[in-house]
Amino acid sequence: MIHLYRVSKYYEGIPALREITVSVDKGEFVFITGPSGAGKTTLLKILFCAEHADEGQIIIQGMNTFRLSTSSIPYLRRNMGFVFQDYKLLPHKTVFQNIALALKVIGTPYGDIERRALLSLKKVGMDKKDHLTPLKLSGGEQQRVAIARALVNEPQILLADEPTGNLDPQAGQEVFRLFKDINMKGTTVLVATHDWETVQKMQRRIVAMERGKIVSDTKDPVLSPTAPKQEPSTR
Amino acid sequence: MRGYGPVYYVVEAYHGLRSNSLVNLLAIGTISMAMLIVGFFLVVFLNLQAAVGAMGERLEVSVFLKGGLTPQEQDYLLTRLKAEPGVKKAVFLSKEGALALLKKELKGQEALMEGLGENPLPDSYEITVDAKYAEAAKMETLTKKIGKLYGVEDVSYGRQGVEVLDRLLKLVTYGGITLAVLLGVTVVFIISNSVRLALYSRGQEIELMQWIGATRWFIMGPFLVEGMLVAVLGTSLAVGILAGLFHALPREIVLFLSGPGGLDFLPTPVIAYMIGGGGALGFAGGIVSVNKFLE
Numbered sequence: 001m002i003h004l005y006r007v008s009k010y011y012e013g014i015p016a017l018r019e020i021t022v023s024v025d026k027g028e029f030v031f032i033t034g035p036s037g038a039g040k041t042t043l044l045k046i047l048f049c050a051e052h053a054d055e056g057q058i059i060i061q062g063m064n065t066f067r068l069s070t071s072s073i074p075y076l077r078r079n080m081g082f083v084f085q086d087y088k089l090l091p092h093k094t095v096f097q098n099i100a101l102a103l104k105v106i107g108t109p110y111g112d113i114e115r116r117a118l119l120s121l122k123k124v125g126m127d128k129k130d131h132l133t134p135l136k137l138s139g140g141e142q143q144r145v146a147i148a149r150a151l152v153n154e155p156q157i158l159l160a161d162e163p164t165g166n167l168d169p170q171a172g173q174e175v176f177r178l179f180k181d182i183n184m185k186g187t188t189v190l191v192a193t194h195d196w197e198t199v200q201k202m203q204r205r206i207v208a209m210e211r212g213k214i215v216s217d218t219k220d221p222v223l224s225p226t227a228p229k230q231e232p233s234t235r
Numbered sequence: 236m237r238g239y240g241p242v243y244y245v246v247e248a249y250h251g252l253r254s255n256s257l258v259n260l261l262a263i264g265t266i267s268m269a270m271l272i273v274g275f276f277l278v279v280f281l282n283l284q285a286a287v288g289a290m291g292e293r294l295e296v297s298v299f300l301k302g303g304l305t306p307q308e309q310d311y312l313l314t315r316l317k318a319e320p321g322v323k324k325a326v327f328l329s330k331e332g333a334l335a336l337l338k339k340e341l342k343g344q345e346a347l348m349e350g351l352g353e354n355p356l357p358d359s360y361e362i363t364v365d366a367k368y369a370e371a372a373k374m375e376t377l378t379k380k381i382g383k384l385y386g387v388e389d390v391s392y393g394r395q396g397v398e399v400l401d402r403l404l405k406l407v408t409y410g411g412i413t414l415a416v417l418l419g420v421t422v423v424f425i426i427s428n429s430v431r432l433a434l435y436s437r438g439q440e441i442e443l444m445q446w447i448g449a450t451r452w453f454i455m456g457p458f459l460v461e462g463m464l465v466a467v468l469g470t471s472l473a474v475g476i477l478a479g480l481f482h483a484l485p486r487e488i489v490l491f492l493s494g495p496g497g498l499d500f501l502p503t504p505v506i507a508y509m510i511g512g513g514g515a516l517g518f519a520g521g522i523v524s525v526n527k528f529l530e
Contacts, residue, residue, distance in 0.1 A: 050446070071451065078448035090440055101440075105449040107239050149447070 001026040001157065001188050002047065007056030009042055009212075016042045018212040019056070024190065026156070029183040031199045032192040034209035040192035043209070044159050047190070048082055049073045061156065078106050081150030081187075083160035087142045089134040095121065095145050096130040102149045120152040121145070124178055140171025147178055151187075158182060160191045164198070176202060239453065247457035248464055255433050259465055262429035266469025267476065269418045269425075270513060274477040276411040277501055277509070283407050285499065287369065287400050294369050296362040296378060296392040298325075304358070304386050312386045316360055321368035321377050330356045357388060364392075371401040419516055422469075426462045426520025433458060434528045441528070451529065459521040466517025470510045474501070 002024040009017040017039045024030055032040045045051040046058065049065055058065040061079060068076060089098050099117040108116065121127040124144040134142050143163060150158060160179065164172030176198050183189045193199060199206060208216040252259050298316065300309065309327070316325045328336075333356040341347055368377060374397050378390040434441065444454055481500050501509070 048446075074445075074448045074450045077446065082446055088439075088443055088446070090443065101444070102447045104239065105444055105447050105453060153448075 001028075001061060002190075003057075003059040005057040007046065007053045007058060009039075009046060009051065009053050015212050017046070017053070020212075020214055022207060022214060022217065024188060026188055027183070027186050029179070029189045029202070029204040030191070031202070031204060031206045032190060032209060033194060033196065033199055033206055034215075035194070037211070038209040039212040040209055041161050042212075044082075044161050044190065044192055047157075048080060048159060049076060078153060079156050081147075081153070081155040081158045083143070083146055083150050083158065083163045085162040085165040087134070087139075087146040087166075089142055089145055089149075091133060091135055094131055094133055095126060095137070098134070098145060099130075099149050099152050102152050106153055116152060120148040123151065124148045138171070139167050140174055143167060143171070143175055144178065147175065147182075151182060155187065157188045157190070160189070160193075162193055163191065164193065164195055172198065241460075244456035244460045248460035251433055251437075251457055251461045252464060255429070255436060258429050258432050259461075262425050262465050263469040263472060265425050266422050266466055266513070267472035269421050270470045270473035270509070271476055273415050273418050274473055274501065274509065276407070276414055277505060278477070278481070280407050280411050281501065281505070282499060283404060287404050294364045294366075294374075294393065294397065296364060296374075296381070296390060298360040298362060298381055298387055299389045299391070300358045300360070301386050301388045302357065308386050309358070312384060313360065315384055316362060316381065319377065319381065321365050321373065322362050323365045324363040325360045328359045328361050330354050330358050333357075333359060369397060369400070371398045419512075422466060422513065422516040423520040423523065426466055426517045427524040429465060430458050430462045430521045430524040431528065433461060434524060438528075445529075454529065455521075455525045458525050459518055462521030462524075463514045463517040466513040466520070467510055470513030474506055474509065477501070 002022075004020050004022050007017055007020040008015060020039075020043065032043060034040055042051060046053050046065075047060065049068065053066075060076065063076060065076070089095075090101070093101070096114075096117055099120055100113050103113045103116055118127050118130065121130055124147050126141060126144050126148060129137065129141065134145065137145065143166075147163075150160075158179070163179075164175050167175065172195060179189050179191060180202065206216070206218045207214055208218070300312070304312070313325055313327065316322055331354065334354050337356065338345070362381075364374070364377070368374060371394075374392060374394070378392060381387060382390045441454055478500060
């Protein structure tokens, strides 16, 4: 589903990613962990075509992103959902309108928007608050709405960058439970996080990064429970 | 993009206009002032052009004949003159006829004619020129050519008048074009700024739309339509103000400014072109801003 081969990225000559080689199969759940500046966010941004890699090859769902024209990027993104640490909900729009925007963007017929938006909100338990604006919701609720938005177009891949970074532990657990459910239904999930406690509890594949390199790739964390060095992360 | 064509763009543009109403009202007002100047020049230009055309219709060239031409030679010359492009009509005026005409024109000043003795005036052909030839350069070429024909002594026409009209029309044309270009650039600038403000106010939404798979046109469309609407409204307002001012002009001024065909307001096709042109400038202004923003 996702193949990266010797991918490097530099910011003003300073390497953010160094020869990253990793593959993720369809339906996998992968945690990307590492300290601040390890390159987790850069890696997700490259997968999402928000940044261009300087070297290497990236194949996503059979498409080589290096050969992708700028006009084709939106169509690749429609097969991916992205969950941000700061939710990125539009504050002046209601919960429903935030979800509806994601449907409008891909040209969903007007008649289907309400049904699909409410269905997606129901999956994350937010259908009763569809008329509220994000500012009237708690952080955990806002992140659930953001997840509903990421899922409303039924993407095959879900990327999340520090999704629990702004949440209390209980809300964070709720978000990870949602990710687990989504993954169980066949969606490939990649989560960049420094919440080592949850990562350990979830017992899924862990790709640990440090200074732009993959330092370990643990497919069965039960057998190697060593925690990599962790720090709060922003990039 | 089922269901998200022009109707979606117009609805979104309408919401955009409402949410940035103050900025857009200012833009509409400024554009209307710029387009008012363009419209004023168009009125002047079109009326001047009509006046030049009407004067051209009345422009006459006198072709004086050498003495002693036989009737056959005169007929041959007439045929040659009529064959010249630009010659609409050619009428023979005998020397007697010319003298009678002169006497008629000098009525009350007969003393001037005393002592003339023999009629000094030659036979002539009075030519009416096609209005399209009422330009200094074309008239010069035509008269030179006629002057070289067999039997022609001299050619005379109101050269000075034609040159003055020619210069005036050129001045208004080039002045108008320069001003229209400058004001067109101004309109693009105004629109690009008002669209830029709209873009910044919705920057978060646009960024998000890009992240969730919106195509460039899906994002651009409403802003381009918004730019077009602002420009079309501004131009329409300018045409309205111009029409109001035109009809409010005192009769004395209208008579003073009127050419032979009277003073006319902009014809409907010109108004349509003006509003359409305003819309195109608005579209261009929108493109400038949105492209810069999305880069």
